Amino acid sequence: MVPTGAAAASFSEVAVANPAPGETTSETLTLPLARPARSSRANARSTPNLPAEMVDYVKYAVTDLPGQYVFGPGAPTNADNTPVDNPITNAGATLGRVLFYDRKLSKNNLVACASCHQQGRGFSDAERLSIGFTGGSTGRHSMGLTNARYYGRGRYFWDERAATLEAQVLQPIQDQVEMGMTLGELIPKLQATEYYPPLFQAAFGSSEVTAERIARALAQFVRAMVSYQSKYDSGFVNGQQNFQAVFTASELRGLQLFGPGQPGQGRSVRCDRCHGSNAFIAVALHNTGLDATVTDAGAGLGRFKTPSLRNIAVRQRFMHDGRFTSLEQVIEFYNSGVQDNPNLSQLLRNQDGTVTRLNLTAQEKADLLAFLQTLTDRNFLTDPRFSDPFQ
Template sequence: MMYKKTTFVIFNRLVKICAVIAIFTSCASYSVDFEALRKIYSQASHLWPKAEVDESINATEIGLLPAVTFPKENPYQANKHKLGEHLFHDGKLSRSKQIACATCHDHDLGWADGRKTSFGHNRQKGKRNAPTIENVAFGKEFFWDGRAQTLEQQALMPIQDPLEMNFTLPELEARLKQDRQYLTLFKAAYGSDEITAKKIAMALATYQRTLVSRRSDFDRFLLAPEQKNNKMQKIYNSAMSDKAIWGMHLFRTKAGCMNCHYGATFSDKKFHNLGLTYYKRKYQDLGRYQYTKQPEDVGKFKTPGLRGVLNTKPWMHNGFFGDLTGLLNFYNAGGVQIKKNNLDALSPKTSNLLKPLSLNNEEIAALIAFLQAISPAPAHNSAARIQ
């Protein structure tokens, strides 16, 4: 059966197929009317060509990020943000006092950690890549498998995970109560120096909600018509190169990227199987199934947002890809196609949304140019855009 073959073998075959395709397509020279594309995409987005997506997909248009909203039960408050920032960067949240939230979510590394998979307590190696926390304010479910329903719930899980920070909440509360600085910070944030896990979670979530992407070249291009000064309008309109605009067009059409990557964050916030489950093999990861226990969720992982994507390599839930061209060729070949084995209830099945795309090298390069245009420097470590 197909599922019994290792993902590694299947992927190697796909790489060879991609290489052959590249030989025949790399010399193909497309006559792209860049002037016409720029004119089309300089219009309001409702006048753009219709996005080419699967008939089952109800995609919303890619565009500008909205303002961050905070939950009623945990509204923004400057002193709470300050406390959250201090907690986020403090190793005291781990048993060893050596691992902070910032260990795996480093500003300089796109709020990820640059590793295939993260390490935790006693240098134990985890199974999954640390996702960026940039733009988590717009998320619905958290972690690759969506096991946390709120950011407040998510904030406490790594602290208690034996592979990560290996601590307990009662021990954490007791430790922080012995720290005069924390007593002062908690009193400023909540009006009382009482320290509880709930307050810790609320402060961490408040801080993380302020980590919003900076303005990208894509954003400037979209904002060009709003510039009243003609000179500024031209500057904003030229923020995206011709190649990047072509890449955006491909992203929305031939490449089918908007089947999963749409909206302001470039994510459908759903879960899909790309064929990288390693079912019954050494690196097996059953994905969302480990949380839901629903057989149809085997091998499914959350669609990451693409803003800042060039800052967060390696990519995929297991850090499989460190090269963007290789990653796009993976999608170009249709991913790893694994069919469901009806005799095995837990055998994974690759998403029907993945299909061979027949993109040539020039088109792959244009897509990369567009991904560069939505990848500004990592988010500021401040609440400047929130207040």
């Protein structure tokens, strides 16, 4: 049951049309969002509620990755941007989880990283623009963090202005709209918070709080957010594809359309050229023709980073500016709405230079949507290891 009244802002019913393997009906999941209603309290709990036995993030995100993430043509191992000097550790990711959800990282103790990156939304935001610590709006939509580690370019934000994830995680804390802190203010604040010195001791060998350690811990937690228990993943056996055993006819047709497709099984519109590998993340920046006249230059020339399509069906806003409110709108945009502009990605042009029109039928649109819904990982969206320790 979804709470009502003051607690209602903490929860949302997310309709996930994603039957489990062997099932044909969908269910509506009630997924807890990370951002509770604003109040004068820093967190629901004054201290994090951590398990007595440390969560094994290394097992989940490193040593026990399934075959489709480790070997074969779709494995994204070459795109893993984990640096040699900051591998995922259990203590580091545990500290990162606490930091990620702690509203003490904001100027007035009202906003955390998780306020804009909510687990039930694939670590994105239901709002078009996220709300900062004093009520101001961010300049762009909150990017989903699922599989963020699998991006070989290693750069972050829609415009890739952060050279590494370690650099990226510190920027919202210092942004005067988002969290409003300076590192000079944050470090002594955390050092004086009773639960942080032991966590830093466990993660880094001493209780000293530093900006570098904050960045490293947050980056470890985010890189641990690997999604691999969706219906799509159940279509692999020891890393080998066996989608016929688990997909519906519509999902199979959608997979064929998405691409690369199998010869003789119908046409493919090759969405996979941008959303490649089993992590479903692009390898480069693209101008996708949202507007004929570019109003946001992004990384230059209207180009933006492409986040993973994993858990795309539970998000409520799409694109860097959050303009679309459904996957159906996104599919229709790529079907018939791509705008010509001088810097449009060549992947969205025909050989004669004209803008590609997919000419999807109503059934093909429905099939493509059905396939995208197989990327929803219900375990990941409710996994306690990624949940709010202050609840």
